[in-house]
Amino acid sequence: MLDFLKKLLPTTFKDWLRPFKMKLVDNPKKRKLFLHMQRKHQELLHQIKGKEKIKVVFLAIHKSVWKVDPVFQKMLNDPFFEPVILVCPYTVYGEERMKQDMQECYEYFKEKGYPLLSSYHAEEQRWITLEEIQPDIVFFTNPHNLTRKEYYEDAYLNYLSCYAGYGMPISKYENYQAQFNQVFHNAIWKIFVQTVEMVENYKNISQRGRVGIELVGDCLVEQLRGTRFDQSTWKNAKQKIKIIYAPHHTIEDNKIFSISTFLENAFFIKEIALKYKDDIYWSFKPHPLLKEKLLIHPDWGKQRTEDYYGFWTEFESSQVDEGEYIDLFKNSDAMILDSSSFLGEYLFVDKPILYLLKKDSLNYFSSFGHKCLSVSSQALGNKEIENFIVQLLNDTDVNQHKRRVLIDDYDRSLSYKIDTSTRILKILKQ
Known part of the structure; x- marks a missing residue:
């Protein structure tokens, strides 16, 4: 009956009611859950106190957003920890996509030789439970509900759980509620954050305040600043300038979070690739969700999408990259x-950046995001895009000094x- 009445309410009235509901109903519930979980965390800590080895299960959904590799590797080399990766299903786009993602993710970690489990037990045709694995700590790599309840809600409500942000805090939407004040954020044990701004956001927005928020920096930035990298990630670049084109997936026309310019810029970037094919080699690095959204888009569909991705695969001066990207970035x-998290990560590669804007993009940037934009070139149209290309061909980096000042800050x-x-690792051991 209540759901039926909700449907009858005008959208504008529901939008007007939402802040009151959040303040009077949702936030008190989250605060109550936070206090309950604080007590539960103390009980769980007491249970593992004195153990010689701590089992840590990393919940992985997409290989492309695995950004805690340094943590996992250090745990492998530390006798205090027993880390293992559990590949979990991505349930948003149906069973076929779920199986494909799980297989790709599993093979990715298998090639690394990491301790590894699939959440689906093929022989018994069932999903395994965390209780069977018996973790002491569960490590999340994504805060959103993209998988089965066993590997999301059941995990953070029943185990000591940690989360390290899967991207630099560039974006801002829904008054930060989805980024800092989900039930997930208030129930989890430890949250490792990248910036001072994030600490303040948790303090002012979430119901947990500052408790359990640890300022540590960014694991992926740590990798980007390493000295070793594999130059073979660029397959046939030879002596050409190497540019990454990284479009975001938010092609939907909504008011929540829409920063992608792919529908506006996709074919002009293709024209640029053809025009400068003798001088520039491209990596097409789309967000993993972009293709799935294009397949169901009324103006794209399967044929147009496959043709576009096929161009970057087959073109003599380009390649498609949809997985790990540390070495790809470092050798570009x-x-x-127009990806938000890449803007913050690529900053630390210390190379020229062109951010593709659309009319209201700036509304979706955090304070740190605006700082990153201020040390990057920006484009609202084709002319600015080609000007950036010409600057690269002339070996001109107009933002180098400003970029390095921001990195130092x-x-x-x-x-x-x-x-x-x-x-x-030091915080976990303590």
């Missing part, structure tokens, strides 16, 4: 993008000298 010369804000992954 520039990036053209960020480093000072962390106020410690050890790696992000080392700090995370």
Whole structure:
């Protein structure tokens, strides 16, 4: 009956009611859950106190958003920890996509030789439970409800759970509620964050306040700043300038979060690739959700989508990259993008950036996001895109000094000298 009445209410009235519901109903519930989980966490800590080895289960959904590799590797080399990866299903786009993602994710970690489990037991045709694995700590790599209840709600409500943000905090939407004040954020044990701004956001927005929020920096940035990398990630680039084109997936026309310019820029970028094929080699690095959304888009569909992706696969001066990207970034010369997290990550590669804007993109940027934009070139149309290309061909990096000042400021804000992954392990041991 209540759901029926909700449907009858005008959308504008529901929008007007939402802040009151959040303040008077939702937030008190989250605060109550937080206090309950604080007591539960103490009980769980008491249970593992004195154990010689701590079993940590990392819940992985997409290989492309695995950004805690340094933490996992350090745990492998530390006798105090027993880390294992559990590949979980991505349930948003149906069973066929779910199986494909799980298989790709499983093979990715298998090639690394990591301790590994699939959440689906094929022989018995059932989903395994965390209770069977018996973790002491569960490590989330994504805060959103994208998988089965066993590997999301059941996990953070019943185990000591940790989360390290899967991207630099560039974006802002829904008054930060989805980013800092989900039930997930208030129930989890430890949250490892990348910036001082994030600490303040948890303090002011979530119902947990500052409790359990640890400023550690970013694991992926730690990898990007390493000295070793594999140059073979660029297959046939030879002596050409190497540019990454990284479009975001938010092609839907909504008021929640819509930063993608792919529908506006996709074919002009293709024209640019053809025009400068003798001088520039491209990596097409789309968000993993973009293709699925294009397949069901009324103006795209299967044929147009496959043709577009096929161009970047088959073109003599390009390649498609949909997986790990540390070495790809480090050995590139520039990036053209409208992805939010990549803007913050690529900053630390210290190479030219062109961010593709649309009319209301700036509404979706956090304070740190605006800082990153201020040290990047920006484009609202084709002319600015080609101007950026010409600058690269002339070996001109107009934002280099400003970019390095921002990097130095960020480093000072962390106020410690050890790696992000080392700090995370130190906090867990304490």
